[in-house]
Amino acid sequence: MAETQHTTSYYAASANPTPSRPPLQGRHETDVCVIGAGYTGISTALFLLEQGFKVTVLEAVKVGFGASGRNGGQIVNSYSRDIDVIERSAGAQQARMMGEMAFEGARIIRERVAKYNIQCDLKNGGVFAAFNEKQMGHLQAQKKLWERYGHTQLEMLDQRRINEVVNTDRYVGGMLDMSGGHIHPLNLVLGEAEAVESLGGIIHEHSTVTRIEQGAKPVVHTDKGQVVANFVVVAGNAYLGNLVPQLAAKSMPCGTQVITTEPLSDELAQSLLPQDYCVEDCAYLLDYYRLSGDKRMIFGGGVVYGARDPANVEALVRPNLIKTFPQLKDVKIDYAWTGNFLLTLSRLPQVGRIGDNIYYSQGCSGHGVTYTHLAGKILAEAIRGQAERFDAFASLPHYPFPGGRLFRVPFTAVGAWYYQMRDKLGF
């Protein structure tokens, strides 16, 4: 049965009040029709409205229903694959542009939060934690790489320093990015959606797009209505299904799971993460965690290829929580949920046009909170006719998954098993 509400997450339970938006009815005209009200869609809509475009957003369920309303809330800079890969696959000019943009998404989030006064528990500081010297070497190389593109605020943490910011004995060191940080992800997108409406944008919930009719003026169809537009932006990411078959063939939805403890005492919370930074480790299938505004531990990890919902999320994630923080072994888990992100074979986002007037961005492959905000900006620039930065992303190759739609899950799982073994054995 199709879902009609947010998943039962801590975020849905602590969401700021928000209006419910009526489904699309009848035929309407606009400049840009956006499909999907996650960060990509809402960020694009907001940039376009700020530049005077008329925008209608169609959302299948509720604003923030997808990954944007249920993620780990970690503001992680750069892309899921780093700039050295782009340097090798795309050349110096593109790498320079993408390298310069790698930290822009976090700036956009902070500007939005300040400009529209969005209450989303924004905190500064994100840590990458290393289990071994090899991973420390990778972090050092990454710091050097990012510094070449002008991002100089990173600090390496030795064992003593990492123990000051994370109270666990699992790590040998790490790297701190003070331009990273964390947010209540659903409240961020809800606040941005209100900003869209404050500028005259229209958002329809419970309005699943069933068909896009291509042409000089594309028509976007739902069961009860149509939107005729000059441009369409496809921003359905891992929840898009097969609406645009050429996008579905080159990406794979994957599930990742999150649990949230009961509120911790101030003392306990402070002893675990004294500076209130968020943390992600350097394993291939990484764990990510942080404190919520009301001092719960929000802990995520694991990947289910093909986005099947695991039967018992708590049983899957809790062992890693306890391994990291044995201090939490008697703490109750109040919420557990799963959500889908979209994996691409290169782990770089897929950006492009279908015909002249249908734009898309998808597939941030796990790290998407910052990239999707940048995506909104570059899509809006391209629609306005300034496509230089959009083209830097759009010219990256999009590969189909080996095995096609039928065998891509087992093929990818075997690859991931190999990397997991490498992490376990430390080579």
Ligand SMILES: Cc1cc2nc3c(=O)[nH]c(=O)nc-3n(C[C@H](O)[C@H](O)[C@H](O)COP(=O)(O)OP(=O)(O)OC[C@H]3O[C@@H](n4cnc5c(N)ncnc54)[C@H](O)[C@@H]3O)c2cc1C
């Ligand atoms: C559990 C989890 C934890 C994560 N943690 C982090 C993290 O800590 N840091 C980080 O950087 N990234 C994280 N990510 C990734 C990040 O959340 C995503 O990359 C990002 O939110 C994607 O945003 P989006 O707008 O592209 O897609 P989504 O937020 O998924 O939005 C797509 C929207 O489109 C709608 N839609 C789809 N099809 C249609 C249609 N046919 N008609 C109308 N509407 C449609 C959906 O209902 C949905 O609301 C996480 C992801 C998950 C799932």
